[in-house]
Amino acid sequence: MSESKAFDWRSFLLRWSEEWADSLPEDEVLGEDEQGARQARWLGLPPAPEERIAAMEERLGRRMPSSYREFLSVSDGWRHAGGFVWLLAGTRDASWHEDASGLGASFEEYLEEDAGPEERREVEIWRRGLQLDVTSDATYVLMDPEDADEDGEWAVYTWASWRAAPPERHANFREFMREMHREFHRLRSRDGEGEPAFANDTTRELDARVEEARLEALRGGWERALAALDEAREYGRPSATGLGDQIRRLLGQSHSVDFEDLVTDPRYAGELLPPLVAEHAAHARDDSTLRFHLRGADEALVARAHATLDQVRNGTYRYAPAGPFGEAVERARELARWGEGDEAWRTLRNALPLWEPLGPHHLAPLGWVGDPLLGPLLTPERGRELLSTPRAGQAGAAPDETPDLDPPGLAWLAEPDRGGDRTSYRFVLVEGVEPRELPGRLAREKGNDGEDAPGNAGRDANRAEPAEPGTGGPNRAGDPNEAGAGAELSAPLTAWEARRGSLLGRREFSSYDDRALMAVGRAGGRWSFAFDGDPAPFDGRRFVSPAPGAGAGTRAVVVWCGLRARHGKPFFHLSVAREGAEEYAFTFADGEVRRSGEIPEALYPDRFFGDGDGGAEAERPLLEALAAEFGARLPRHAIVNGRLHTLTTRSWTRPPGEGEGYMTIWTDANVPRNGGDGWRVGRRPS
Structure with missing residues (x-):
């Protein structure tokens, strides 16, 4: 049985509808249609019978892919598909776009002569795509009949002018709707003032997975932990990004890693600011962009971030955790400063079981990544070894040791x-x-x-x-x-x-x-x-x-x-x-x-x-x-x-002997010697 047929559309849509209804403030003013949906606790419309689906297919001249047909048999359209599509088409409103927006012609103007299939598809979908958005916030949803998989499922593309990105592809209609459900969660998880707490069976299940992932990461099972955290991140669950970013940073994935809400928590700032500002120092040209990574931070923490940035830039930042692990860090730094990097890494690695987190959302030592002497010791392989090592009192199997970076000899x-x-x-x-x-x-x-x-x-x-x-x-x-x-x-x-x-x-x-x-x-x-x-x-x-x-x-x-x-x-x-x-x-x-x-x-x-x-x-x-x-x-x-x-x-050379010449060059032409050409030939006197 295919995944599409195994998917329970009704249970999925009912859960989504109930979560939407419960997330609305009691005093929110709704239109008549939305008020009815709230009372019915149902965002959908009545199901479409088979004959109506068949009539739509005859009108459009194509048989619809299975995932869309199954959706229509449960709900003939959908309200609030994510945050920016307010009404999604059913059997009556789905129609061929035929570049009615003119976007196909616009994309074609910027198409290079040697453009590949992906770039050309961005042009063609506007001409051959089936448009599913009926009302939206400048957002288009098109299914592409020419981008089909072995099961006959059509890819779904979404595009919005304010997103400043190419059309986003979803493998099929089912995956598109699941992503819209995640988008709904991401937007509603940011509780606004006066809004009810966004808590439901989905959030409770995901939060339980985040907690288990946290413990699994401390046991050394970082791969399973990261998969669970990434799923929770897609739903906007608090701390999922900050926890996952700690793993990603130790794997060498420094781009777009900002530890989100954890870096602005004073408990963790001492560990998370150094790697964050080290990446900024290495690549950013404008220090004003640092505040973007510190969303929600107070002025004291912003000042602390800039002070740490100055230390990282001038090479004076020094990672100094407390306790026995901190003592090992000092020994490792002393080794690293004299070129004994492999021994320094072994010193850090062997002390990991002694490491103590600063709080429940701290997965691994991170501050050393910004240390000018210890940071160069990190490689993706060593990051995986660190993450695979049980720590913070958790039990687990020790990982295989990574090979030394320095070859023997000369x-x-x-x-x-x-x-x-x-x-x-x-x-x-x-x-x-x-x-x-x-x-x-x-x-x-x-x-x-x-x-x-x-x-x-x-x-x-x-x-x-x-x-x-x-x-x-x-x-x-x-x-x-x-x-x-x-x-x-x-x-x-x-x-x-x-x-x-x-x-x-x-x-x-x-x-x-x-x-x-x-x-x-x-x-x-x-x-x-x-x-x-x-x-x-x-x-x-x-x-x-x-x-x-x-x-x-x-x-x-x-x-x-x-x-x-x-x-x-x-x-x-x-x-x-x-x-x-x-x-x-x-x-x-x-x-x-x-x-x-x-x-x-x-x-x-x-x-x-x-x-x-x-x-x-x-x-x-x-x-x-x-x-x-x-x-x-x-x-x-x-x-x-x-x-x-x-x-x-x-x-390494002796002074010129009698009669031997030498050359001196000055780079500042304003202060030449023996003329204005900036150079002089000298000769040792007899």
Whole structure:
């Protein structure tokens, strides 16, 4: 038996009619027809006998689809189909539209020559559709006989000029009427002043499903919960959207997620505002639109939202829930700030059973999504793992763990990135030191004369303490290169923010030196790293490896790879220092290998650059050999998608020698030197 024949039209229409009658205020003034419908508790009309349906079909020249025929046999027309169609046609009023509105011709004017079937249907339905709206609020309802399924059911299209959208399709007349019943519920669920509470068997049944869905979500059954919540949302049930949006946001569905009425509840604002404003900060151009997502909020909450938005934008927002879960969040943040994203995620995930909701409509921790360090840890796969984990005292099976985002070792650097930008890179590995100590080994310091003073690797490196988001001080996010004025780290920044900050306000560019802007973190084992994914061109004549300075009292490794460089010939450099002195090194450039020291067999350059050959094919084997030799890795996700502290190093090139020239370029033509063309060639004096 088909679903259409199994559908109980009379019970469905009777329930709708009774819900409509009970939702009307006692003193509401109704027309004679509506007053009669209220008293009869019936929105329909008398049923149409078979002969009347057959006569209509003869008049129209087509047999009607089954769902519409069955409806007519129960009610020959319908009042208040949703909120905007006041009378729906029965056997007497249904007629072919034949573009009486002129909308078909209007749609055709904007039709592209290469328009597909869907766009062309939007034109043709006005010419071939059967019009079912009799009286409405500028809303058309048409059945399309040419858009039929295997059961002969015609699709129903609705369109309203004020909706600013293409015609909305419903699979058949039955689904159209069910949607109109849901629309009636959505509109009536917004209780107005003086109106009776909108409560009936349908709302009570749906609210019970919402409560069960809430508990099911906390048990880890988010898929079943979301299906139930989405059904309740279609009927406008309170909290169904806010609960469902929490699930959708953790699945990565950030568009059109605003947590509806829950975000304006002070109990939940601290958890729901951060992900909401983070999405706004990433995509919105006008902050006035933020209030649209805060409908019904008082001025205090709106001010709180804008304050949180400012924190998210400048990188100072810090997710800090209470209790044992909050302690785990702090540990996770400390791991994430040094690039240990996978371990940070495991810390959050393992603490989930300790998480406590802020109220009955809180399904999962959400505030961390807006945290500049923790937010980048979220992926749809991790969101599903979080949602599948029982929490808030509910029992259930633990989900399978998602794979780590960071591949082991270094070989991922040989893979093309999404934008194809990473064709050259360099990094420093230092053994047995924490990342916060790297400025003392790599960063430039300014002497009294303002020129670069040699770094003192033997000084107390721990005084180079990085600034954390939210702590204030000179190393605030957005001003990354204040670290360059001394041996300090910036606040955690994305690669784009760090690069943009390094150029902000800078007017002079010189080939005299090569001070690298590098992200820092932990590199597995006992190693720390500094990484530059956008280095200056390699100058083999003046290059000075930072390995000896970085390796004072320990071991340091420097790698600079340009085997896929777009401009110039491929090159590769490796140098290793121990106790402040170079142990071994080799450089491949111009088809030749220059080497020094006793190079381990696993890293011997002839294995990779035999007979002077070399290029992109040597990159992966080299990186695999380096990872095996030193047991180090670089965190791909943090480097590419996350935030890391940065430092500006001392120059990787020596000063120009006697008679060697260099170029300086100024970007401000109003303050040129030696003329007005904005550039000058310098030469070291004899």
